[in-house]
Amino acid sequence: MLTRVIYHVPVFGWMLKEAVLGPVTAKILFVVNLVLLWILAIVFFGYPAIILPALAAVPAMFLVLILIMKG
Numbered sequence: 001m002l003t004r005v006i007y008h009v010p011v012f013g014w015m016l017k018e019a020v021l022g023p024v025t026a027k028i029l030f031v032v033n034l035v036l037l038w039i040l041a042i043v044f045f046g047y048p049a050i051i052l053p054a055l056a057a058v059p060a061m062f063l064v065l066i067l068i069m070k071g
Helices: 002-007 012-021 024-045 047-070
Strands: none
Touching: 002 012, 012 024, 024 047
16 A cells, blocks of 8 residues: 555656566666766755765664674
């Protein structure tokens, strides 16, 4: 049900649906669009646009490290 709600978001939904269900080129283009969006955010907002994704990734990396150490 959550995927149906996300897929109905006007601009982002159809791109995400195509990336999940579409061919390999759609997945690659989706990643390229995300990278270009991040670069555009860096141009407009500067340093915080570089730091905030890194800070958001810290809990995920801690979880990965804990799972690696757990075995």
